[in-house]
Amino acid sequence: MSQRITALLEKHHHSKDELVELLSVQSDQEIALILDKALQKKASAVGRKVYLRGLIELSNICSKNCYYCGIRAGNKNVERYTLSDEEVLSCADFAWKQGFGSLVIQTGEQSGQAFADHIERLLNKIHEQTNSELTITLSCGEQPEEVYRRWKQAGADRYLLRIETTNKELYYKIHPNDKNHAWENRIESLENLRKTGFQVGTGVMIGLPGQTLEDLADDLIFFRSLDIDMVGMGPYIEHAETPLFANVHELWPAPERFRKGLLMIALLRLNMSLINIAASTALETLDPLGRQKGILAGANVVMPNLTPVSNRKNYQLYNNKPNLDKDASLSTVTLNQVISSIGETICFNQPGDSKHFLKRVADNQENFSAK
Numbered sequence: 001m002s003q004r005i006t007a008l009l010e011k012h013h014h015s016k017d018e019l020v021e022l023l024s025v026q027s028d029q030e031i032a033l034i035l036d037k038a039l040q041k042k043a044s045a046v047g048r049k050v051y052l053r054g055l056i057e058l059s060n061i062c063s064k065n066c067y068y069c070g071i072r073a074g075n076k077n078v079e080r081y082t083l084s085d086e087e088v089l090s091c092a093d094f095a096w097k098q099g100f101g102s103l104v105i106q107t108g109e110q111s112g113q114a115f116a117d118h119i120e121r122l123l124n125k126i127h128e129q130t131n132s133e134l135t136i137t138l139s140c141g142e143q144p145e146e147v148y149r150r151w152k153q154a155g156a157d158r159y160l161l162r163i164e165t166t167n168k169e170l171y172y173k174i175h176p177n178d179k180n181h182a183w184e185n186r187i188e189s190l191e192n193l194r195k196t197g198f199q200v201g202t203g204v205m206i207g208l209p210g211q212t213l214e215d216l217a218d219d220l221i222f223f224r225s226l227d228i229d230m231v232g233m234g235p236y237i238e239h240a241e242t243p244l245f246a247n248v249h250e251l252w253p254a255p256e257r258f259r260k261g262l263l264m265i266a267l268l269r270l271n272m273s274l275i276n277i278a279a280s281t282a283l284e285t286l287d288p289l290g291r292q293k294g295i296l297a298g299a300n301v302v303m304p305n306l307t308p309v310s311n312r313k314n315y316q317l318y319n320n321k322p323n324l325d326k327d328a329s330l331s332t333v334t335l336n337q338v339i340s341s342i343g344e345t346i347c348f349n350q351p352g353d354s355k356h357f358l359k360r361v362a363d364n365q366e367n368f369s370a371k
């Protein structure tokens with residue numbers, strides 16, 4: 001069996017059947033073979049480097065009702081907040097002075113003119129305050145193409161919009177089947193983001209109730225077919241105040257969800273060697289060394305949480321989210337030590353653009369000049 005796995009790992013592109021076969025491995029030895037190969041691929045393609053994205057959870061107000069999410073509109077137990085501009089600028093200042101190179105602004109999904117203006121204003125203010133030395137990723141949900149364009153023009157570089165699962169039937173088991181949560185809107189938004197010129201990121205949950213290895217293989221193939229630039233994915237972790245919690249008995253055991261999370265990162269690195277892959281906090285929730293293990297499986301991005309500590313408890317998409325009470329400055333020092341201890345280097349003061357994106361832009365320019 002290990003010989004078969006070794007042979008499969010020589011390939012740069014795997015078919016769906018091959019991905020399912022690789023995702024099915026159970027022995028520690030075979031899992032280690034896959035993770036080691038992914039680390040080798042990471043080293044040769046993007047280096048043993050880790051890029052930082054300071055995460056600002058701007059607001060937990062959300063108009064949607066995804067069945068898995070702790071801050072869904074229908075959860076009346078959540079105390080809603082929106083950070084002031086001053087608070088956001090203070091987080092951005094911290095990230096800038098600590099040399100993070102990059103920020104992620106994440107919110108629950110809101111819409112309308114006032115929200116579009118709000119994000120645009122923040123982008124302008126952050127760039128003004130930091131000499132445009134921070135690259136900014138937005139994760140603010142589905143928006144009209146026009147709004148994406150405005151935010152791009154105001155200086156957002158990257159956009160993360162997770163598909164959560166590419167199996168449409170499963171998608172409607174974890175989202176209401178209505179206009180506000182339509183699968184087609186999600187796909188259209190991803191296409192619009194690409195058209196607008198963003199580095200586009202997406203991602204999925206791993207180990208959802210009813211999800212199969214075939215579904216996960218399809219997710220990996222979806223990333224490839226969309227030619228995605230970055231991925232943030234992690235194990236599904238239940239939240240007690242959500243409708244999906246009723247299906248908790250169907251879940252794979254947490255260690256299995258964790259292993260599949262690592263395998264998904266490794267297989268993604270093997271198949272899309274130049275993209276950026278985040279080591280999610282969900283990994284850290286299931287295993288205290290989850291972040292390091294994610295990096296050693298092929299991830300190259302971590303997102304230290306800069307949200308003011310007093311607000312973090314109100315931004316729990318799932319239960320037991322880690323670092324709810326850690327001061328960001330303390331986390332940075334610790335993180336640097338932790339990353340060095342596993343033979344990786346944090347790239348301070350660098351934007352950490354997706355090499356996959358930069359290559360596509362260069363290839364397009366070359367093709368254009370050749371015409």
Ligand code: SF4
Pocket residue numbers: 062063064065066069070071072073107108109141317
């Ligand atoms: S997953 Fe996102 S869009 Fe869905 S309810 Fe949670 S914050 Fe809102």
